[in-house]
Amino acid sequence: MCVTQHFWDFFVSGLANGFVYALIALGYTLVYGVLQLINFAHSEVFMSGGFGGLFVINFAIGSRHPHGLSSVWFVLVGLAAGAVTGGIVAYILERVAYRPLRRRNAPKLAFLISAIGMSYFLYNLAGKEFGRDARTMKPPFTVSPNKPLFTVFGAPVNLYDAVIAVSAIAMLILLDRVVQRTRLGQGIRAVAQDADTAALMGVNIDRVIAQTFILGGLLGGAAGFLFGLGTAGVSYTMGFTPGIKAFTAAVLGGIGNIRGAMLGGLLLGVVENLSSACFGASWVDVVAFYILVLVLLVRPMGLLGERLGRSA
Amino acid sequence: MKRRFAAAVIPLTVAGLVVSACSSGKSSGGSGGKPVFKIGYEGPLSGGNAQLGLNMKYAVQLAINEANAKGDLPFVLQYTEADDQGSGDKSPAAAQQLIDDKQVMAVVGPAFSGATKAAEPKFADADLATVSPSATSPALATFGWKTFFRIVADDNAQGPADADYAVNKLGVKNIFAIDDASAYGQPLEQAFENQAKKDGAQVTHQSVPGTTQCQAGSGNTQQYPAVATTIKNSGAELVFYAGYYCDFALLAKALRQAGYTGKLFSDDGSLDPKYIEQAGASVAEGTYISCACADITTNPKAQSFVTNFKKLAGFDVSVYSAEAYDATNVIISVLKELGPKATRAQVVDKLRTVDYQGITKEVKFQSNGNIAGSAVYIYQVQNGKIVSLGLSS
């Protein structure tokens, strides 16, 4: 079969993609959990995180060629820059596009249209202001081609993949802690379960929603930085495809379910790579779509079920 | 209140339409009694394909500026453009815009083959000559449009030449041929594959959709590492890529990172220094690129073109810029011959018989509009620069 040879090669690189999807999917899932809203503009939060990380890293690295411990420092700086940019853009999104609509009890469609409008606006603004070419970041670590860090069952894992995996896992664990242990997390779960009751219990709905957006934005922005570290670099259109894939991943895992988003992201990343190996790169999106439809038909609440409040 | 608002909407709409209709089609006057001849450019100026379109736009402008500056023309040349976003559904409107402007004497473009297919019937009906610098679809020459001309050689000329070079000259027997699922890449890869198989090579084909980096692609940049792994595991000696420089750079990087050590070969969509820039000099080293165009870096006439283009556009000469420059200059030479009383029909007829030495090739057209002579040159990236290796055969 097409996947038995070199299975681990594709699995490993698929996981790397999957981690990025997972980080973005969390943004979708968090917002859906509290607002029952598909935040279509989250792909631009991802993109802005990429640009934020790009500018800060390029400025910080200057003309150096970092390696060793300074690489770790630069990666952390980049992640922070990406996350902060993503968080800011997500917050702006909430205040400008969604809060006025919530005030008016607007229909779901209005939220959706507003989201699409903000998405168009943001990525065209980025294209206008930063130019429409792709730009690569100055590498915060030196990658030697064809010399992997280590191998897993014979599959090479290079430094870039490892950086993505480690950063993503750290952020996912952090998020899990925040949602389970902190007051903010409590608030999020409360609002996700039943907003009205939560309000009666004294939860400041507006604040919790804003904080949820920011949280999702932090993760999405950091994902943007990680994505931008790769060969394709950062471009104003970089948000679109990963955004749709990540949303598919979130639905796959169970929208509103944090662990589901993580699982969905990783699963989608691996499945995509394997289907690229079997059917060719041009059929990957089709396979992803069929899997989504299959899951929705057989298990519409997603693999791990829905709702932050219930089974996060 | 509402009724006034709603009632205002309809007449406003109508008024808007009328106002914009009446204000379009304004022509500008010439200076000193000389007639104004406009050369139009139709190509993608917005949307995902804009970068490719802009490469050509500035070349056209440059040629026009240079001709005006020489001061020996009996007419004033002006530039005008129409944006078709590289797609067939916007193209007829863009074409109509150029046709409506009676001062437009000829058009450079349409840049993309799909746009040409959709718009050329209108151009043919209006007797407005179009010289395309980049539409490579072989089918375009079969529809019998008398206004259709192209500077670039079509896929049926380039693909087989590439295949012969790869199999016969480079001696590879196992080839992995990739197209970027664009209207440019798909037919080119097919032509290459057919000829390569005829020459006796084993060809594996995969379609890897191009990304949005320099064209309106639908591909996913994250898929390239997986494709690279597949290619490396297939044991191919040469990878032929039918697509544009930005996606080729991505693929090249992914290939080298995956440990692929074979050769890389692409066509004129990659003949761009940005390929080396984006892929990195070490990755790009040794890449073969073919083009049915002569080397402009060793041509002294082309030197001033390169420097002046950079001054005008703000970026370096890029894919198809030189062809667009030649196309404009061919039109200018024809207009010069015809003088201030030129008409569109005369331009069409004159282009049939023109013989102009451009910077990329000698420009002569066949009766179906194709360029006469399709010498294919092979280039190679050596030490961070694109160097010509001469003719492919």
Added chain:
Amino acid sequence: MTLRRVWAWATSLRGRQLWVTLAGALVVDVMTGPSGSLNDPTAGFAGSLLSRRVGIFLLIGFAFWLLVTSRERLAAWSRSWTAAVRPSRWLPSRWYRLAAYGVLLAVAIVLPLVLSPYWQEVAVDQIGVYVLLALGLNVVVGLAGLLDLGYIAFYAIGAYSCAYWTDSLPIHPPFVLNPFATIPFAIAAAMLAGVILGAPTLRLRGDYLAIVTLGFGEIITIYATNLQSVTGGSPGNSRPIPHFSINLFGLHYRWGIDNMPYYYLLLAFVVMVIVFFHNLENSRVGRAWTAIREDEVAAAASGVNTFRYKLLAFAIGASTSGFAGVLFASKIQTITPLSFLLQQSILILVLVIFGGMGSIPGAIVGAAIIQWFPNGLKTYVRKEDLFLYLGALLVVMMIYRPQGLIPSRRRARELALAESGLVEADALTTASRDV
């Protein structure tokens, strides 16, 4: 002391409106200002925010705020048309409505004759076809309340069907047809696709329907691109699709590359579709759709077979789209996958929402205005920045006038009730509030 007073005023309604207006002025400044580039990313921001421009824009913003908030009557007027619309008493009787349509029709017939060929082209390719598409999507989104983000897929299916049956694709049909005769085949194909897509997915929640239709739109394009030997792949159909022609009962007419005959044909079809949809809206089917849209659970409890009616809406929308595809294919004569991007699905959704969901005149006017924008403002606005303005327009519309330009009366009532907190605004909202 004074600081507190300043702060109190700043956070009052008028103060907040001032900040919002000034911020909006800055945004408009950046939007219309110079662009940055790869090597100079701050050029755009610096050029618009650190120059004289910002002063001018802030001044305009301030003046606007002053004007709108301090004059009581103006304030009342602006509040009135941004508030939820009370059902309009404007067109109470059928005859007024008919007269309005009549005037619109007359204008539509006469106006293009005075336009330049370029505008005629735009009227057919970009406005006319999209009006038809908007009308179709209006049924799906506006009347039945289903969110379809892959609408362009049915358009593609209709266009490729037309290409297939007129023998323009690499694969040959069993018999060759005139483009007019392909219309029923194209409609059937699109309707079939709509049913196949809808049958499993319409039972899902609205948000899931959105993503599935989005995916469907994408994969149709992918199939069209990848199956080169069937569809011609990226370069498109191998032989040009013939123009329409009529050859029966002694009537011989060939449509050619001239725009006007196509325009009138399109106008005739649009009128037919309007009449059909209008009757549909006021029939039992239309009432079922309204019931489903307003409260699906109650509708089901009242005996409405919600699934069947949703499927019907989906199928009707799909067939309208397929129909438009035939017109498009035969006019442009060449179709490529690039003509059927996701962007266009979303654009059509925008047209419907902007014009007014569920409202036929709304869909028409919305489509006409937004499709006019890129062409009418061509000389004043850089082409690349177009979607920037469109995106901003959408957000502003949704905040200040979500019912759209010309709201349907029913929809207006629903929104008014929703805003006062009595009911949910639509089925989508209701469904997702289920615990």
